[in-house]
Amino acid sequence: MLKIFFSAEDVARITVLSEPDPIWEIVLSLFRLRGRHLDPALSAWRAAALAELRRPHLSRSDPTGPGGDCPGAPRPDLSRQLGFLFALLPVSGYFADFLTPSEAVGTDLDASLEAIRSTPAQLLRLDIDLLAASNPLPSTTAGLARGDTAVMTALTDTMRAYHDAVLAPMWTRVTSAFEAERTRLGRAALDGGVAGLLGSLSPLMSWHDGALHVTYPVDQELHLDGRGLVLVPSYFCWRYPVTLRDPDRRPVLVYPIARPSGWVAPDGTELDPCVQLGALLGRNRAAVLVAVGGGCSTSELARRVGVSIAAASQHATVLRNAGLLMSLRHRHTMVHTLTPLGQAMLHRG
Template identity: 40%
Template sequence: MLRVYFTSEDLARVRVAPGPDFLWEITNSVQTLQRRDGERVFGAWRHWARPRLSGDRTLLAGLLPPTGYSPDFLTPTSGDRTSLRAALDVLMSTPRPRLRTDLAQLPASLRLPGWVRSLAAGDTDALQRLGDALHTYQLEALAPYWPRVHAHIDADRAVRLHSLLDRGTEGLLAGLGPQIRWRPPVLEVTYPVDQQLHLRGRGLVLQPSFFCWPTPTTLADGALPPVLVYPIDHAVDWAGPLPDARPGQGSGPLGPLLGHTRAGILRAALTGCSTVEAARLLRVTHPAVSQHVNVLRAAGLITTVRTAGRSFHLATEEGRALLAVEGRPGPV
């Protein structure tokens, strides 16, 4: 059990991360890839990813076992992390004492590759090898699905925003899922080991993660800026076939996207809406909304998450781009 202790000042400093964190998704997915549970959610992706990965997968698996501790420095909490390159630059500048301390906590039973000893000493070549491995893994295992990862996390953030508006910060904390329980002033989190995290006025970043599984996670060192990484809900078919980007393949899924109702649903999904809200706004039936939503989702313009028994729709990056074009003034 992880217990996170809040003060009144901490409650005022809770925030949801602005989007997916590249390094958390990499580390969580490396661990999830090695597991056998969660087949309903990750089985199709595992089957797709495993034969595509180069030898760097084995290198990373040595640092990121499927269960238990993983080094904190692999998921830095400071610096620019708006792109993978920026995040890797932060990681590559990890101070030597941090490298040595974090790597020393890996279980002695792990058969670590020899280069890890050089990494613990801050060897530049070893750090570069790690950075290259992380970059290659992201390109091979995550980049093709990254728009879907981003869309799911955007949708989760919209759900959290509604919780915050409806029930305040404590409602936000209470609604993070069945593995997280808010018992003021303590947040109790299902966790593989007993750990306590005293915020002491520093606040807490809630980081939704697509590949976090099966329980939330946090940093081992409580002195680092506090973060709680939690699993999000997934569309059942999220790992379905990737779109064929080759030209000359017909009109594709965008062909049916004509009509006022679908456009209205897409506009409503810009800030997030449920099926009930869209039906009320557009004065159509719930089944009609569901039918149009299916077309929009197949075209990659919206994503849908299900929470508290209702479907919640949010425009994807592609959907927002289409709406932005619609809003531009025409030529004069």
């Protein structure tokens, strides 16, 4: 059991991430990739991810890529490159805190990878010593413990390559589930305040006596001491919430969110909601509907879908005129949310 103790100041400083955290999703998806115990909803994803990791790809540094003037150098089997990373992520027990820097939670992938590369050597040594106490580590971790620049760069390059190959193609799905959870939390907070928000995290957590009691594989206490708590809903977290071992780091609590069962077909294959709605709305417009999730601005929508701001605005206008979106101006920003009809269409897929 993990007990998180709140002061009145901590209660006022509870926050929820506005977007999925790429580093936590990388780390937790790697556990799901090789874990013996797997959520059945991820079985099709795991099979596809393993096949993708074994397939040769052009290196990220190659400027041309498919259709370019030169073929570029194929990258090695990424599944082999992940071996070093797996050593830092044992299937049970402690895994290296520095791989999920708390100061970078809520930032983009580039900023998070830079935070990992910039980890102070003393923190690296502490993490490596804790890991080595219960797990045999490869000799290359000696360079990691020293903060060797080449080793740290190779590590973060592998994390980037894994993200691009396995997570980026499904990021819209991750974002949609995340936005649905934020909407649920928002409604719980509006209906019941902070107690309603924390109480809505059951059955994995319960809120009473000024503390959040979290189902956890070991006994641990976390005293927030006025620092507040960052809630990190995660698509790839499963069974238990996760927090950092070091109590001096920024307090975060990562917990599993529901993955809609409608995205898994009877034969076990995953359904992409963009594909299912694409036949009706068109691929780009379906992607916009999915990306809106619990609400976003036009610029956020453009970034999530990968289109220009003008194109995102045009698609949002069409969907709004069809009664699927509602758009409200907040200061200088237009914020889009799904209407009940839009939510029903999205969830029916």
